[in-house]
Amino acid sequence: MAIREIVKHPNEVLETPCKTVTEFDRELADLLDDMHETMIEADGVGIAAPQVGVSLRVAIVDFQEGQEPIEMINPELALFEGKETDIEGCLSFPGIFGEVERHGRIKIKAQERDGSWYELEAEGYEARAILHEMDHLDGVLFTSKIEKYVSQEELDELIRQQEEEDVL
Template sequence: MAIRKIVMYPADILEQHCQEVKKFDRKLAKVLDDMYDTMIKYDGVGLAAPQIGLDLKIAIVDIDDESGTIEMMNPRILETAGEQTGPEGCLSFPGLYGEVTRPFYVKIEALDRLGRKFTLEAEDFLARAILHEIDHLDGILFTTKVIRYLTEQELEG
């Protein structure tokens, strides 16, 4: 397992649609393990493959709750409901935070590291984190959804 370099905006890969994962092998498992280590090292709650320079539909989320680490290959949003507005940041935009409105609830379908299909329902902050990472896989950055940018003081308050 290794810490990968985080790709910073304005790198082109951050605004591209990623390719679907087709091979579920040891190489993929290593990428997932590296992504987890990288996310933890940089104190993130999610990380998408383009953020480490890979053009693949891979994302992980871990908001440090009972859900544990969620690994998603080729995720698809099946359903959303409700609305929430809250602060977001991104490892590819260090020190930048903004208020973003997203659905309160999301239901997704994805593949795990072995290529098995699963569905997952999430609400509140977990839904926000999952939707943020799925956006990355479609080349959508949180900065395109910011209602208002936040200062460090507003985040801490």
């Protein structure tokens, strides 16, 4: 496994729809392993292949310690419900945060690293992270969906308030 360089905006690979994965081989497994290690090193919760310069429909979401990461190859949105607005950031846009509206509950169909298909239902923050990474695979950047930009100071204050509420 290796840590890869994260592609920063502006870069054409971030705005180009990715190719469908057809080869489920060691090269794909290495890409997934490298992406996961890169995401962890960058303190992210998700990463898509174009963010490491590879134009393939591959993404990972991993935000719960102790659980296996969600590897999504050729993901498709099968069901979506509701709308929720929350703050997002992106490894390819360091220091930029904003309020983005996304579906609150989703169901996806995707492939594992061996090519087998699976379905996954998610809601809330997990659904948001999955949809953010799936957008990357279509060349859609979260900045095109921001309704209101949030400064680092505002984000820090919101996190502090949330931590206080969690203690109570």
